[in-house]
Amino acid sequence: MQFFIEVLIGGLLSGVMYALVALGFVLIYKASGVFNFAQGAMVFFAALTFVGFQEVLPGWLGLEAGSNTVFWLAFLLAFIAMIVLGVATERIVLRPLVNQPHITLFMATIGLTYLVEGVAQMVWGANVRGLDLGIVDEPIAWLMDNYEIGVSKFDLFAAGVAASLVALLALLFQYTKVGRALRAVADDHQAALSIGIPLQTIWRVVWAVAGFVALVAGMIWGARNGVQFALTFTALKALPVLILGGFTSVPGAIIGGLIIGASEKLAEVYVGPYVGGGIEGWFPYMLALAFLLVRPEGLFGEKHIDRV
Amino acid sequence: MARKIGDVIVDLQNISLRFGGVKALTDISFNVREHEVRSIIGPNGAGKSSMLNVINGVYHPQEGQIFFKGALRKKMEPHEAAEQGIARTFQNIALFKGMTVLDNIMTGRNLKMKCNFLQHALYWGAAQREEIAHRIKVEEVIEFLEIQDIRKTPVGRLPYGLQKRVELARALAAEPHILLLDEPMAGMNVEEKQDMCRFILDVNDHYGTTIVLIEHDMGVVMDISDRVVVLDYGKKIGDGEPDEVKNNPEVIKAYLGTSH
Amino acid sequence: MFYREAGQFKASYAEDARIFPIRQDRIGFWVLMLVLGVAVPLFSNEYWLKAILIPVLIFSLAALGLNILTGYAGQLSLGSAAFMAVGAFAAYNFMLRIDGMPFLLALVLAGLTSAGVGILFGLPSLRIKGFYLAVATLAAQFFIVWALVKFPWFSNNSSSGVVTAQAVTILGYTFESPEAKYVLTFLIVAFMALLAKNMVRSSTGRAWMAVRDMDVAAQVIGFRLMRTKLLAFAVSSFYCGVAGALYAYTYIGTVEPEGFNLDLSFKILFMIIIGGVGSIMGSFLGAAFIVLLPILLDNVVPALFGDALGAGFVSNFQLIIFGGLIIFFLIVEPHGLARLWQIAKEKLRLWPFPH
Amino acid sequence: MADAMSYLSINNIEVIYDHVILVLKGVSLQVPQGKIVALLGANGAGKSTTLKSISNLLRAERGDVTKGSVEFKGNRIDQLTPADLVRRGVIQVMEGRHCFGHLSIEENLLTGAYTRSQSRAELKESLEKVYAYFPRLKTRRTSQAGYTSGGEQQMCAIGRALMAKPEMILLDEPSMGLAPQIVEEIFEIVKDLNSKENVSFLLAEQNTMVALRYADFGYILENGRVVMEGEAADLRTNEDVKEFYLGLSSEGRKSFREVKHYRRRKRWLS
Amino acid sequence: DEQFIGLPSYRVGPYASGGSGLFGGWIDYMQLVNERDGGVNGVKLTWEECETEYNNARGVECYERLKKKGSTGNSVFQPVSTGITYSVLDKVAQDKIPMVTIGYGRTDAADGRVFPWVFPMITTYWSQASAIVNYMGQKEGGMDKLKGKKIGLLYHDSAYGKESHAIMDKLAAKHGFEVIKIAVAHPGNEQQSQWLQIRQAKPDYVVLWGWGVMNPTAIKAAAKTGFPREKLIGVWWSGAEEDTIPAGPAAKGFVAAGFNVAGANYPVVADIKKHVYGKNKGNMEDKARVGSVYYNRGVVHGIITVEAIRKAQEKYGKGKALTGEQMRWGFENLNLDDARLKALGATGFMPPLKITCADHEGPGKVKFQQWDGSQWKVITDWVESDRPLVRGMIEESAAAYAKEKGIKPRDCSKES
Ligand SMILES: Nc1ncnc2c1ncn2[C@@H]1O[C@H](COP(=O)(O)OP(=O)(O)OP(=O)(O)O)[C@@H](O)[C@H]1O
Ligand SMILES: Nc1ncnc2c1ncn2[C@@H]1O[C@H](COP(=O)(O)OP(=O)(O)OP(=O)(O)O)[C@@H](O)[C@H]1O
Ligand SMILES: [Mg+2]
Ligand SMILES: [Mg+2]
Numbered sequence A: 001m002q003f004f005i006e007v008l009i010g011g012l013l014s015g016v017m018y019a020l021v022a023l024g025f026v027l028i029y030k031a032s033g034v035f036n037f038a039q040g041a042m043v044f045f046a047a048l049t050f051v052g053f054q055e056v057l058p059g060w061l062g063l064e065a066g067s068n069t070v071f072w073l074a075f076l077l078a079f080i081a082m083i084v085l086g087v088a089t090e091r092i093v094l095r096p097l098v099n100q101p102h103i104t105l106f107m108a109t110i111g112l113t114y115l116v117e118g119v120a121q122m123v124w125g126a127n128v129r130g131l132d133l134g135i136v137d138e139p140i141a142w143l144m145d146n147y148e149i150g151v152s153k154f155d156l157f158a159a160g161v162a163a164s165l166v167a168l169l170a171l172l173f174q175y176t177k178v179g180r181a182l183r184a185v186a187d188d189h190q191a192a193l194s195i196g197i198p199l200q201t202i203w204r205v206v207w208a209v210a211g212f213v214a215l216v217a218g219m220i221w222g223a224r225n226g227v228q229f230a231l232t233f234t235a236l237k238a239l240p241v242l243i244l245g246g247f248t249s250v251p252g253a254i255i256g257g258l259i260i261g262a263s264e265k266l267a268e269v270y271v272g273p274y275v276g277g278g279i280e281g282w283f284p285y286m287l288a289l290a291f292l293l294v295r296p297e298g299l300f301g302e303k304h305i306d307r308v
Numbered sequence B: 001m002a003r004k005i006g007d008v009i010v011d012l013q014n015i016s017l018r019f020g021g022v023k024a025l026t027d028i029s030f031n032v033r034e035h036e037v038r039s040i041i042g043p044n045g046a047g048k049s050s051m052l053n054v055i056n057g058v059y060h061p062q063e064g065q066i067f068f069k070g071a072l073r074k075k076m077e078p079h080e081a082a083e084q085g086i087a088r089t090f091q092n093i094a095l096f097k098g099m100t101v102l103d104n105i106m107t108g109r110n111l112k113m114k115c116n117f118l119q120h121a122l123y124w125g126a127a128q129r130e131e132i133a134h135r136i137k138v139e140e141v142i143e144f145l146e147i148q149d150i151r152k153t154p155v156g157r158l159p160y161g162l163q164k165r166v167e168l169a170r171a172l173a174a175e176p177h178i179l180l181l182d183e184p185m186a187g188m189n190v191e192e193k194q195d196m197c198r199f200i201l202d203v204n205d206h207y208g209t210t211i212v213l214i215e216h217d218m219g220v221v222m223d224i225s226d227r228v229v230v231l232d233y234g235k236k237i238g239d240g241e242p243d244e245v246k247n248n249p250e251v252i253k254a255y256l257g258t259s260h
Numbered sequence C: 001m002f003y004r005e006a007g008q009f010k011a012s013y014a015e016d017a018r019i020f021p022i023r024q025d026r027i028g029f030w031v032l033m034l035v036l037g038v039a040v041p042l043f044s045n046e047y048w049l050k051a052i053l054i055p056v057l058i059f060s061l062a063a064l065g066l067n068i069l070t071g072y073a074g075q076l077s078l079g080s081a082a083f084m085a086v087g088a089f090a091a092y093n094f095m096l097r098i099d100g101m102p103f104l105l106a107l108v109l110a111g112l113t114s115a116g117v118g119i120l121f122g123l124p125s126l127r128i129k130g131f132y133l134a135v136a137t138l139a140a141q142f143f144i145v146w147a148l149v150k151f152p153w154f155s156n157n158s159s160s161g162v163v164t165a166q167a168v169t170i171l172g173y174t175f176e177s178p179e180a181k182y183v184l185t186f187l188i189v190a191f192m193a194l195l196a197k198n199m200v201r202s203s204t205g206r207a208w209m210a211v212r213d214m215d216v217a218a219q220v221i222g223f224r225l226m227r228t229k230l231l232a233f234a235v236s237s238f239y240c241g242v243a244g245a246l247y248a249y250t251y252i253g254t255v256e257p258e259g260f261n262l263d264l265s266f267k268i269l270f271m272i273i274i275g276g277v278g279s280i281m282g283s284f285l286g287a288a289f290i291v292l293l294p295i296l297l298d299n300v301v302p303a304l305f306g307d308a309l310g311a312g313f314v315s316n317f318q319l320i321i322f323g324g325l326i327i328f329f330l331i332v333e334p335h336g337l338a339r340l341w342q343i344a345k346e347k348l349r350l351w352p353f354p355h
Numbered sequence D: 001m002a003d004a005m006s007y008l009s010i011n012n013i014e015v016i017y018d019h020v021i022l023v024l025k026g027v028s029l030q031v032p033q034g035k036i037v038a039l040l041g042a043n044g045a046g047k048s049t050t051l052k053s054i055s056n057l058l059r060a061e062r063g064d065v066t067k068g069s070v071e072f073k074g075n076r077i078d079q080l081t082p083a084d085l086v087r088r089g090v091i092q093v094m095e096g097r098h099c100f101g102h103l104s105i106e107e108n109l110l111t112g113a114y115t116r117s118q119s120r121a122e123l124k125e126s127l128e129k130v131y132a133y134f135p136r137l138k139t140r141r142t143s144q145a146g147y148t149s150g151g152e153q154q155m156c157a158i159g160r161a162l163m164a165k166p167e168m169i170l171l172d173e174p175s176m177g178l179a180p181q182i183v184e185e186i187f188e189i190v191k192d193l194n195s196k197e198n199v200s201f202l203l204a205e206q207n208t209m210v211a212l213r214y215a216d217f218g219y220i221l222e223n224g225r226v227v228m229e230g231e232a233a234d235l236r237t238n239e240d241v242k243e244f245y246l247g248l249s250s251e252g253r254k255s256f257r258e259v260k261h262y263r264r265r266k267r268w269l270s
Numbered sequence E: 001d002e003q004f005i006g007l008p009s010y011r012v013g014p015y016a017s018g019g020s021g022l023f024g025g026w027i028d029y030m031q032l033v034n035e036r037d038g039g040v041n042g043v044k045l046t047w048e049e050c051e052t053e054y055n056n057a058r059g060v061e062c063y064e065r066l067k068k069k070g071s072t073g074n075s076v077f078q079p080v081s082t083g084i085t086y087s088v089l090d091k092v093a094q095d096k097i098p099m100v101t102i103g104y105g106r107t108d109a110a111d112g113r114v115f116p117w118v119f120p121m122i123t124t125y126w127s128q129a130s131a132i133v134n135y136m137g138q139k140e141g142g143m144d145k146l147k148g149k150k151i152g153l154l155y156h157d158s159a160y161g162k163e164s165h166a167i168m169d170k171l172a173a174k175h176g177f178e179v180i181k182i183a184v185a186h187p188g189n190e191q192q193s194q195w196l197q198i199r200q201a202k203p204d205y206v207v208l209w210g211w212g213v214m215n216p217t218a219i220k221a222a223a224k225t226g227f228p229r230e231k232l233i234g235v236w237w238s239g240a241e242e243d244t245i246p247a248g249p250a251a252k253g254f255v256a257a258g259f260n261v262a263g264a265n266y267p268v269v270a271d272i273k274k275h276v277y278g279k280n281k282g283n284m285e286d287k288a289r290v291g292s293v294y295y296n297r298g299v300v301h302g303i304i305t306v307e308a309i310r311k312a313q314e315k316y317g318k319g320k321a322l323t324g325e326q327m328r329w330g331f332e333n334l335n336l337d338d339a340r341l342k343a344l345g346a347t348g349f350m351p352p353l354k355i356t357c358a359d360h361e362g363p364g365k366v367k368f369q370q371w372d373g374s375q376w377k378v379i380t381d382w383v384e385s386d387r388p389l390v391r392g393m394i395e396e397s398a399a400a401y402a403k404e405k406g407i408k409p410r411d412c413s414k415e416s
Helices: A002-032 A039-061 A068-097 A102-124 A141-147 A153-175 A177-187 A189-194 A199-225 A229-245 A250-270 A283-294 B048-055 B078-083 B101-107 B117-122 B126-144 B160-173 B190-207 B218-224 B242-246 B249-256 C023-043 C046-072 C080-097 C103-126 C130-150 C178-200 C203-213 C215-221 C225-252 C262-275 C280-305 C311-332 C336-350 D047-055 D082-087 D105-112 D120-133 D135-139 D150-162 D180-197 D208-214 D232-237 D239-244 E016-037 E056-067 E082-095 E125-140 E159-175 E192-201 E214-224 E241-251 E267-279 E293-316 E324-332 E338-344 E387-405
Strands: B008-019 B022-033 B037-041 B063-068 B086-088 B178-182 B210-214 B227-232 B235-240 C168-170 C173-175 D008-017 D021-031 D036-041 D063-072 D090-093 D168-172 D200-204 D217-222 D225-231 E002-009 E044-051 E150-156 E178-184 E205-209 E232-234 E255-258 E367-371 E376-378
Touching: A002 A039, A002 A153, A002 A177, A002 A199, A002 A229, A002 A250, A002 E192, A039 A068, A039 A102, A039 A199, A039 A229, A068 A102, A068 A199, A068 C311, A102 A229, A102 C130, A102 C262, A102 C311, A153 A177, A153 A199, A153 A250, A177 A189, A177 A199, A177 D105, A189 A199, A189 D082, A189 D090, A199 A229, A199 D082, A199 E214, A229 A250, A229 A283, A229 C130, A250 A283, A250 E192, A283 C103, A283 C130, B008 B048, B008 B210, B022 B048, B022 B063, B022 B210, B022 B227, B022 B235, B037 B048, B037 B190, B037 B218, B048 B178, B048 B210, B078 B086, B078 C215, B086 B160, B101 B126, B101 B160, B101 C203, B117 B126, B117 C178, B117 C203, B126 B160, B160 B178, B160 B190, B190 B210, B190 B218, B218 B242, B227 B242, B227 B249, B235 B242, B235 B249, B242 B249, B249 D180, C023 C046, C023 C178, C046 C080, C046 C178, C046 C203, C046 C225, C046 C262, C046 C280, C046 E056, C080 C103, C080 C130, C080 C225, C080 C262, C103 C130, C103 C168, C103 C225, C130 C262, C168 C178, C173 C178, C178 C203, C178 C225, C178 C280, C203 C215, C203 C225, C215 C225, C225 E056, C262 C280, C262 C311, C262 C336, C280 C311, C280 C336, C280 E044, C280 E056, C311 C336, C311 E016, C311 E044, D008 D047, D021 D036, D021 D047, D021 D063, D021 D200, D021 D225, D036 D047, D036 D180, D036 D208, D047 D063, D047 D090, D047 D168, D047 D200, D082 D090, D090 D150, D105 D120, D105 D150, D120 D135, D120 D150, D135 D150, D150 D180, D180 D200, D180 D208, D208 D232, D217 D232, D225 D232, D232 D239, E002 E016, E002 E056, E016 E044, E016 E241, E016 E267, E016 E293, E044 E056, E056 E082, E125 E159, E125 E205, E125 E232, E125 E255, E125 E387, E150 E159, E150 E192, E159 E178, E159 E205, E159 E387, E178 E192, E192 E214, E205 E214, E214 E232, E214 E241, E241 E293, E267 E293, E293 E324, E293 E338
Parallel strands: B037 B210, B037 B227, B086 B178, B178 B210, D036 D200, D036 D217, D090 D168, D168 D200, E002 E044, E150 E178, E150 E205, E205 E232, E232 E255
Antiparallel strands: B008 B022, B008 B063, B227 B235, C168 C173, D008 D021, D008 D063, D217 D225, E255 E367, E367 E376
């Protein structure tokens, strides 16, 4: 039982990590109807830029490596880089593709993926780097001692960050004028244009926010597994979360994450051994698929409107 | 030109249809006789389109019964309705945007085509003969509706009015028994409406096709319908011959405004 | 000036329904076929045959398969590589386990196996739409590759999971030289492309497109959603399966499940997008583009920069250009190269008048 | 007309879709301040295209204005974004409704006010005003627009544009799919806005009868060219217009049942 | 004359970091030979890179493209990817180009009688597994002490990872320990459940048979579940700086096998710094990585390539460019004994190596290194593998292949 609980908690916490990445997808999808495949690459780009600045700043400015100043300055610069990326994406990719079918935009973001990956590695090199956020990834001693349940401090921290981001973004979408405009844009680009919603500004803002989310996700995942190309794969973990929760729902991302995380771990531990293990690659997708059969728009997604 | 109006072919009894809290149709009874032109009018949101959707199985009403050719019809799917000879056009044009006019109209004949995909793949013998036989039928429809010159145009590029006409062509290509038309003349000018009326009446005359028509142009409705039913907020407030309806005070109040 | 259809009258609907209604196109097409089928194997060198032409043909076939599903039937799929894997491994096992199995029959059986699996994974499409379906097809991608790795039976217990394709023998002739393999691939691909073209220009194709463009209306007209969608999945997977088998037998020679990864699925998707969604010719143009572009960049970029910049820089620069060009093409013509070709022809027809 | 103070003027524009399809072949027209101008013409004449080239929504459909210019209050506006135009007071109500399906009716209306920075109270007031024009919308305010009837969507689209408090509205087929009563109401609203708030209108309309009744001035477009223009009153009495656009022949209105099997209409041009 | 060497490389994609180190070291060594010695007996080395992105199809294209380059064609093909190895396995024999796969590739190709053109040199995966078990035996104070022990095998769930199964099962049977196989799905950036399973099973050692991001993730997760890093033994694709640095402090104590060691203070590396980087001709963008595990592995690739050229020139004429066929002879008669290694400045850097007609593998030895928090420290001498057992498996597998393909194995007593 205690082992079961441990697996469950571990799963829920990894689910939150997935949600963090899924959030970036949701943001952009909700605001423009674009399924942004480049989100994974953006996570990589953001994290790499952050550690890259962390490395070079001390040399440039004569600051002490690893100091708080360097940390925050690097964070700020990485955020600015993400804003630049967002603005450039809007200008170069999205603006000329207004009102195109969703699949075209989707493909464009795959092109963007290559571009971003290339730029990131061209600027910062292909080296694998560590990233230390100063929070140790080890079990909380008290829980371990008394109940023999390992819950990592780091995971709790990540969960806290994800939860606050989700809360913030959910509020933004539901209750502000900009949030409403974003949803309008997702429904119909041309109509949104016609009533004067400045698509371009909106997209820039959204991509910048998604860039910020990517930065946070990148730092947390990077602190966990190192900052390296494989960060782009986090996207693959986020996709089932996304469809299970619903493409358009911010809370859906986190709930989907929890469900996927927990069931994936339970399945790997309790079912995996019977089929030779390694089922985490496809299990979340199958689970999400089974789920969709019951609710084709995901848990909280918007229903597809089909009227004649 | 003696059209013989026949027996009741579609009979809706006490139909109610709800969407969540919205009552689209409340306890409506209504019938259509063979070979007649039956119109449905009413203010926006009255439930006219919903009514058509009930007839051809897109919506399934919560209450009430539907008799088709005298037999009680259980829950029927749209494609089954099509197999029974019900064709329709849509209020918000539902053409297949990626296809040419010709292909769109050809889809109307799909139920009459018998070859399977393997024969199609080889496109030899039967498949080719079938394709050409149906093409001839489709060309008749094209000629009838006078859209020869846009045959090969992708429908997405056509102006609204022509799209409506192509949609009618697609429905006609199925050689339907009953034709449901949802605002076929919206967005047309008088001359085009006249053309459209001519097509509808011709179909009705020559092929005896039963027509159920939703239209907001009272001139058209009153001129070409045999019987008119009036809906308001999902309820039936009038039913009868055009003149009768036109002078029904409740109808005037709810819909017509002034008597025309 | 010479590209005019003036003076060509179509006397029957059969003529009008031809694949190339304009005579110049027809002539051009047959010339192209002759060049590709005869001149190329005669005059091309080994590198071109083995490293470029054969893969272009095979990927064209896979792209064709995906195009049927996505371009014509409107069901976005990210799992085409997995269906190629099914085809490759099915062909291998049919050849291995049934004595005297003729190659062409194995190819068909491989396609059918793949079609069966395709139908299975196509079932959810009856309820799930758009990107939801796209992501769900990833389940097929990951599951199939996992299963092929996990159960050693598929790879005949090879410790490395890699299987080596058996020799290709048809009627006693063994296809060994690159020229022979190329011709075989070419004939199969050309034949299947013809079949595909026939399907999409007849009622089957119209059913797919109708479902793609507006499924409610398609139903109202009398199409059965389930049958139409599943047929699209089956035919599409059949094509991908055959492409996978050819990949193993006439191209790489040895295959492992992991070779059919998500990247490959994306690559195939690229091909149809760049080439033209819903276009048979687009599948070919797209495949050629995607196969040739990196090779071209490989040759051009270092030549531009020499050794001045690090090798890592060059590789990354190629990646950037690749991504950039994809975006560029989408912007210039969202309907792909096939459309660009069409516009060029339309202009040519009007030339020298602008409109 | 040409010498009237040009408020909105379109000078000899040519529009090409998809690089090859030439649709407008040199269209010029003027809308004087505070007037209602009707743009009439058969299907495919290019009315919608004209409106879209003013509001710059054309580019989103891969169309391009290749010649000519569009001026508003003396400034060229062909290079502005649609959002800029809305801020300057020019808004288009697109043909075919285009409501935001997943937003509720009320949210749809609120997005219309995006370009205006208004206080909550002002916003509420504008909203109420729209509801006053279209009571039907009020009863459906919480439904998702995608699930409302065609007419309701049309009202929603017009109401949404009103929320932007424009000074010039490009209305594309406002009457399409509306019940006759509502059509009259909408034109009354147009008249109202025009006279009370001095909003100018350029409206593309098929319902010639009503349009000419309310408009000050009219243009008739055919095959991408203006073939006739004049005071609305004059057009109403023009014999050709009467016959082809109003369905009135010398003997008065003909029943739709009777007009059959004869007569192809003569074209002014082409 | 010039000797052409085609280099299929990967500098983009998920494995780019390892790739840039490996190809950097390799190219630097060849540059060293050109700069310091003026080539091999006056024959300058030339090379061309071809980006494979670690993708089979692109690898095949590279193979075909490089094959005819240079005056004598490509003289050796080293794909640095097992997938590409398999894809060109048949082609190299037809084209008469030797294929060298150092520490990857097709294991049973070590039987040179069946695979004359393929050289899986220094050590194969099977030798490595056996050496790792021997290392554990050493640690425990004798192989007999392994009896009743539990060894976890955390493997990348792919053909590569599963290559460990057969040999581990055999060794387990032989020494009486239990193997607990735990799969990690690609890419392996999440291992919560695996490590919970490990914690529950409480193995004495865990072998990390990983690749890419799976490695740091495993090390981190080990720390998180409190598994001692000293008992976590990585294979040589899990034991580079790229695997430990991202794991941060958690990696301290982690042990990994390697057929080459890390470190910049070997004469050969010092020479590179002097002659290549001194003249600003180095390939590495980040010079700090000179001497890292992957870099040094590249140097080993370079040494083996160059020494084979040297050997072949002895037979076919000094100062002449060699064909692939001649190179094959060079590889097959390669003998890097202690003296030669010393002359090369690579004593202890790689194991002494002798290739024969029948044995295309060579020593099958590895050293173990431990991460001290900032760098790798060698903690053992060359650890032997269980040669008879491994060789037996190789011959069995190769024979089966020969039978399937109808190959008649060479008779090595007749080769010279
Ligand atoms: N996106 C497009 N691509 C290509 N051609 C187009 C496009 N949009 C419109 N057209 C063409 O431009 C011409 C004019 O169309 P437009 O929509 O402006 O006509 P309209 O006068 O508004 O007609 P309606 O009364 O039917 O709305 C038509 O012939 C149409 O085929
Ligand atoms: N699928 C649906 N889901 C929710 N509500 C619906 C649905 N279909 C119709 N309604 C509602 O039912 C009512 C009737 O709609 P319907 O489309 O039948 O009206 P209509 O009479 O055709 O109006 P119009 O003339 O404006 O087209 C409307 O209020 C509409 O919002
Ligand atoms: Mg309706
Ligand atoms: Mg229009």
